Amino acid sequence: MSANxxxxxxxxxxxxxxxxxxxxxxxxxxxxxxxLLSLFIWPLFLDLSSKYMLVIDNILVAIIAVLGLNLLxxxxxxxSIGHAAFVGVGAYTVASFSxxxxxxxxxxxxxxxxxxxxxxxxxxxxxxxxxxxxxxxRHLYLLMATLSFQIIFQWAINFSSFFNxxxxxxxxxxxxxxxxxxxKEHYLFWYYVILVVIVLFGFGIRNLLRxxxxxxxxxxxxxxxxxxAMGMHPGLTKVYAFALSxxxxxxxxxxxxxxxxxxxxxxxxxxxxxxxxxxxxxGGMGTLNGSFWGPAAIQILELQVENLAEKxxxxxxxxxxxxxxxxxxxxxxxIVLFLMFEPRGIANWWRIVRxxxxxxxxxY
Amino acid sequence: MPLLTVTDVTLTFGGLxxxxxxxxxxxxxxxxxxIGPNGAGKTxxxxxxxxxxxxxxxxxxFGEHDLSLAYFSPHxxxxxxxxxxxxxxxxxxxxxxxxxxxxxxxxxxxxxxLQALVYFGKASRIEAENRAYVEEVIDFMELEPYRHKIVGxxxxxxQKRVEVARALTLGPKLLLLDEPMAGMNIEEKEDMVRFIGxxxxxxxxxxxxxEHDLGIVMDISDQIYVLDFGELIGSGTPEEVxxxxxxxxxxxxxx
Ligand SMILES: Nc1ncnc2c1ncn2[C@@H]1O[C@H](COP(=O)(O)OP(=O)(O)O)[C@@H](O)[C@H]1O
Ligand SMILES: [Mg+2]
Numbered sequence: 339m340s341a342n343x344x345x346x347x348x349x350x351x352x353x354x355x356x357x358x359x360x361x362x363x364x365x366x367x368x369x370x371x372x373x374l375l376s377l378f379i380w381p382l383f384l385d386l387s388s389k390y391m392l393v394i395d396n397i398l399v400a401i402i403a404v405l406g407l408n409l410l411x412x413x414x415x416x417x418s419i420g421h422a423a424f425v426g427v428g429a430y431t432v433a434s435f436s437x438x439x440x441x442x443x444x445x446x447x448x449x450x451x452x453x454x455x456x457x458x459x460x461x462x463x464x465x466x467x468x469x470x471x472x473x474x475x476r477h478l479y480l481l482m483a484t485l486s487f488q489i490i491f492q493w494a495i496n497f498s499s500f501f502n503x504x505x506x507x508x509x510x511x512x513x514x515x516x517x518x519x520x521x522k523e524h525y526l527f528w529y530y531v532i533l534v535v536i537v538l539f540g541f542g543i544r545n546l547l548r549x550x551x552x553x554x555x556x557x558x559x560x561x562x563x564x565x566x567a568m569g570m571h572p573g574l575t576k577v578y579a580f581a582l583s584x585x586x587x588x589x590x591x592x593x594x595x596x597x598x599x600x601x602x603x604x605x606x607x608x609x610x611x612x613x614x615x616x617x618x619x620x621g622g623m624g625t626l627n628g629s630f631w632g633p634a635a636i637q638i639l640e641l642q643v644e645n646l647a648e649k650x651x652x653x654x655x656x657x658x659x660x661x662x663x664x665x666x667x668x669x670x671x672x673i674v675l676f677l678m679f680e681p682r683g684i685a686n687w688w689r690i691v692r693x694x695x696x697x698x699x700x701x702y
Numbered sequence: 703m704p705l706l707t708v709t710d711v712t713l714t715f716g717g718l719x720x721x722x723x724x725x726x727x728x729x730x731x732x733x734x735x736x737i738g739p740n741g742a743g744k745t746x747x748x749x750x751x752x753x754x755x756x757x758x759x760x761x762x763x764f765g766e767h768d769l770s771l772a773y774f775s776p777h778x779x780x781x782x783x784x785x786x787x788x789x790x791x792x793x794x795x796x797x798x799x800x801x802x803x804x805x806x807x808x809x810x811x812x813x814x815x816l817q818a819l820v821y822f823g824k825a826s827r828i829e830a831e832n833r834a835y836v837e838e839v840i841d842f843m844e845l846e847p848y849r850h851k852i853v854g855x856x857x858x859x860x861q862k863r864v865e866v867a868r869a870l871t872l873g874p875k876l877l878l879l880d881e882p883m884a885g886m887n888i889e890e891k892e893d894m895v896r897f898i899g900x901x902x903x904x905x906x907x908x909x910x911x912x913e914h915d916l917g918i919v920m921d922i923s924d925q926i927y928v929l930d931f932g933e934l935i936g937s938g939t940p941e942e943v944x945x946x947x948x949x950x951x952x953x954x955x956x957x
Binding site for chain 2: 353354358546549550551556567569571
């Protein structure tokens, strides 16, 4: 028996292999492929200004970081309020290379994919290190470990001359097959690079989640006594979650460094950690696609807040920066509203739309 | 031949002896029950065997391993072939029945992180093999209708059954069941009794059972140990225990 794999209105499978597939119908896969394709080709038809291109690139970098945070907080249930510091570790790995071997060394300009990978691994090492207390501590105490890391990170960057006291450290333009990537194509080039990274990581994580290496994360979140009895080392599993999350944060940081062609401490503060958390919550904790919705929604919200602040700015005394005041306020409000009314995030709206479409035309 | 031997085990919690000088043997292929009033130390004993607690004194021998050593933690004991169903449900309540059972295959899924990321070839093949193993247990425990249901939403009786199924999925030599029938209705209890019998006979698994329903215990046990205030007050076959004056006193004294 072979079911129609184009228009299935339920779930039928005839082997376990078949049930493993990511896309249960051909039409699902086709729609997804078309969507992916459109992400790659729209820049050929639409010439966005650098300003908006940067906004988009920013969203994509944030998606990678939030994927990491979501694995840690959404899947493994370990809240982190130091995620921006891990992103910073990645960025400062690139900056350190720049300081030590010079900001025009071929390693940085030609071997940048390797540099980005190394930044990810350094992020993983720091992640694992900060996660070490999970052998003994739980919940709030672990949260304090991530907060301390955030504080120590900021302090270490600001007070050390190696890191230029937190002032910008320059990162060079890179070379590609066609030669040096110049100012005009810089943001477009990095759009493609980050997009490819997201696609690779997206599929990687999707795969991970249907194997032991993904299920164990959810197991320690739901019940770590039971996880222990089922043969998982709960402490080690949590350290692994921290490392995984640190890796993604590190890669995001390195991409950020190359994208901005410089690294300064002001992009990796506690405020940014909270924004990452907001993105994960708004997108939907513990869902993969939530990591895509969240960053997009929050970035757009941030633009709106800035616009609003600019428009309303002249009503207030000029020495008062309205945007600075409004930003934390809106984030706080958005987090609270989502936690109260839609704790499963935007991903839940997506789920509802999908299950509706799936049962079409048999609605009820 | 004893599969597991508990020798002179004492467990102390700040001056209180949850277990004092308890010795038991669990014969291979049999059903051994532990009975006794609430607070007698039954769960504590299982906790000592499965590595959650470590006895203050005494040995717990399983093959060539001494499980009383601080070195043994639950995940190591589970690998040796001792599985545990908890008294108070300890399920992964946000996951489906299927995922709960697949998690018990954790140690049998032998592929590495990179193979998992690619999920092609080895990882996918091993996942499918273990899925087949899990399906067999689902069949055995008659959980087919609940396969894709989220565990937290199932009825209490079914959750108890999932708890036992998950322990079975570990593929143990010894199965520790802590009050698997508590809170069940008559029909569910009968099903569970049948499952326990099948586990022993068809799957050749040694069973250690804690249960309050004396009728059931007398019916299915090969050997019974009676605990009271952390002390062993009687042991033997069901008839021997039923006729033991100390046991009768403890049980009637409780009323
Ligand atoms: N972690 C613990 N800390 C302190 N006391 C405990 C702990 N675990 C069990 N006990 C005590 O040990 C005694 C035996 O408990 P338990 O083994 O749960 O009894 P049972 O399962 O026979 O009802 C009780 O008095 C209980 O309060
Ligand atoms: Mg008990």
